[in-house]
Amino acid sequence: MISRDEILKILSKYDEHGLKIATICSHSALQIFHGARMEGLETLGIALPSTKPYYESFSLAKPDDFIIVEDYRKILREDLQKRLIEENALIIPHGSFVEYVGAGNILEKFYVPMFGNRLTLYWESDRERQYEWIMEAGLPHPKRYYSPEEIDKLVIVKLCGAKGGSGYFKTSSTSEFYSKIAELRRKKIIGEDSGYIIEEFIPGVRLYPHFFFSPIREPNLISLPYGSLEILGMDRRLEVIDEIHRGLPETIEDFLDFTVVGNTPVVVREKLIIDILEMSSKIIQASRKLFHPGLIGPFCIEVMYHPEKGFKIFEISTRIVAGTNLYPYGSPYSYYYYNEPMSMGRRIAREIKEAIKIGKLGELVY
Amino acid sequence: MISRDEILKILSKYDEHGLKIATICSHSALQIFHGARMEGLETLGIALPSTKPYYESFSLAKPDDFIIVEDYRKILREDLQKRLIEENALIIPHGSFVEYVGAGNILEKFYVPMFGNRLTLYWESDRERQYEWIMEAGLPHPKRYYSPEEIDKLVIVKLCGAKGGSGYFKTSSTSEFYSKIAELRRKKIIGEDSGYIIEEFIPGVRLYPHFFFSPIREPNLISLPYGSLEILGMDRRLEVIDEIHRGLPETIEDFLDFTVVGNTPVVVREKLIIDILEMSSKIIQASRKLFHPGLIGPFCIEVMYHPEKGFKIFEISTRIVAGTNLYPYGSPYSYYYYNEPMSMGRRIAREIKEAIKIGKLGELVY
């Protein structure tokens, strides 16, 4: 694994005033570039030949410059890494960045400085480690079943072998579990020895609040002894299952697809914001214990709320999430902190500018 | 019941230029404080020890000062009322304020001046009186059944004994009605002698438009002979039932929970805005007849629309509703009146400022 010292050594040679915000042209890149522009920072887009012209058409969200690759994994090539470093590029990782380049490759082979703590990739990418993190934070979460024989009520089965959002099914008995797994194997949707995780099915309302944690600002919450925590937005993810009432054929394949197609805006009862801020501050503190200095910058917790059962946390996304694309000009929450349009992309750029000003950029980078 | 004269006498001793916008830190308090700040008014938050730090973390929405109580009902204590009055506090009531302090307590024991007509508490808090109000306004509403024996199609049963949003079930026959009531009693969800209201079930799309009625501005609608009516936003409420397609267990308990978890934005067909404005102006006129001077300030009507059956009105909320939290920086409707961000919280503060300027604050207070 590339050490933080190695990355900070590379960063130390950067011309901070010529710093370029760089990312792959996908996921939330328009917002990231748009936000950087609003803060007066230069931008660099890593694009495919086919996507470049579309990004260029967004006059205020296009990057100042492009690096064109045939395939995103190519940015691991030595010459391209060298170029990114020479251009003073600071990578803003997003979900597609990690998906296309690979968490392992980033940890082992990608020497370009990244905004945030790249150790989150290690802790987030594996379901077991993510679970350990939630446990360390002491937050309520769905019950885990360690064997299909234990299934005693409705559970959700998360398949480790299947791609992206497609690896889920529901069942309420051991025998049904085995028959569904057999069907999926027969149809080659999963491999013969694919793993799975079985979790209690939680009824309730899904909510995806977005946060920004600044380790360099003054503390703003008693429950967090250092840094400042802001809730900058909230969304709900839109998946094919949300159209099921319009006549989706009820075949097993369709039920399995939980790919996020889009996002819709939501605000939560104000009383619950308190709980949400409390949970997220515990996530930050646990991260500090597990992988010092812990979470930095944007993250999202994926929660389910039920009026009688309270909150359960399902997952942590340790970087800018696509739901923030709803709010390139501010969200119903961001205006409680900023009297100007503050997207997550702009907030990242603002943090970088503030850090450069006080000579603390290294604290935000790994 | 405390008379309006008593309240106005207390208000008459206020230093209007030192007026403080005060409310309980819950529900829509962030928006109320944020709006007051935008209008340059001072703010005072009534908070619990546990919620204060979270409110303080919102740099532009935190109140200027706090009164800390162990329990919100404590603000009925003589010393705290005295302090609020000495601080020139004008209470902005919201749903949680009424829930925590109690409508009866506010009417009988709370002497601090409140924005709006506190008689709305009397008219809104009882289902029968609210029904009388809708009838007085002559608006279409769901049919009432006065006996379970009359049930001849799908009805919704609203339980008076159950808490909050949890007291509902649906049935389509007299026998099913009795068996569901028996089940609820057996499970102690309702008491042996809890009352209920039976209403026709109306299919259609739920909409919650938000209004502000100013009695001090020039009339802006022919259908309203006095005051100005604005539609400042619209939302849809998000409840657990809206996730039913994701596998909510279909038990009677879950079906009964209609607690609002959050709100999502919506706009309605422009043609229907006309109907909505017409209905709300009738609600205002009826309120003037039933409890002079009637509704003042923010309110919401809860309607169901069906393309073939038109609108039916279900409920009136006579104060700022949580759905307005979607729009702290303006809504798709507010910009048709204001070329600046106008939340409901800010609109309230704006009204207070305008009234002070022309010496009419008393007309907005009870």
Add this chain to the structure above:
Amino acid sequence: MISRDEILKILSKYDEHGLKIATICSHSALQIFHGARMEGLETLGIALPSTKPYYESFSLAKPDDFIIVEDYRKILREDLQKRLIEENALIIPHGSFVEYVGAGNILEKFYVPMFGNRLTLYWESDRERQYEWIMEAGLPHPKRYYSPEEIDKLVIVKLCGAKGGSGYFKTSSTSEFYSKIAELRRKKIIGEDSGYIIEEFIPGVRLYPHFFFSPIREPNLISLPYGSLEILGMDRRLEVIDEIHRGLPETIEDFLDFTVVGNTPVVVREKLIIDILEMSSKIIQASRKLFHPGLIGPFCIEVMYHPEKGFKIFEISTRIVAGTNLYPYGSPYSYYYYNEPMSMGRRIAREIKEAIKIGKLGELVY
């Protein structure tokens, strides 16, 4: 059919600096007037006596002046057309304008200059021609069935005889098709000889992206050799069926009603924006071939996305759609082009102003 030359001759007599943005007070008129005001253009509302006062109540979205008619079709009257022309009125057509006045009437009898290419009315109003357009663009679309005997899986049947959004049903077999048609005829919902179109039912997420195509600006997309294409927003339509989980009676009548009641905001995965821009640029190019100079100004494509099956395009709306009413102060996409609030209504006004400035208004009008 009125020729473009005839319209341009009338336009040539206009005082362009006294131009008035005119439309019927319905659909998206508030946004159109509000946008024109922001651009400093004068406005003229065509209203019914009953709707005028409500439009007047919107201080920043009311038209500067009104023409009152008893019935919208009356604007075909010679004296009213003469008055509109004398007032230098440029009509912005919207869905209700076309519905109330009639596509055929507009093409044959309405001499007032309109923004955009009125030939789109001819190409859009007929399902067969619209289908030809989508085929010409080479875009994926639902499979058509030319006979009920061919039905081999779930299909959606679009009834040509039924009004507005009400003419749809789903079926999966030939025999069920005939029994449903018989029921609809027996209930007089459709006539004995009403036509129908049978299309493959596509599961997926519905999305309605809104575009503005400017033929007078510099090209901004390689895939479009002329003009500039912007995605200015996206919505989802809200219909009664979206409340089905709340207990909508499952009768055939209710299922048939697809009238749009409102719109809700959405953003799509950034990766899919590329596909959406590519599809819409093909729609523009096909329109240029089929009816020169093709699409001008605002339009919307109605698409379904399924993670495994990609996009299918259902329909094209060749004018401002009601979903744009969500964004009178800018959308999550508009800010990537404009650092100021840019609604579709304002974009139209901006285009007109730019065209006047460079002497090219005629290129936008028919």
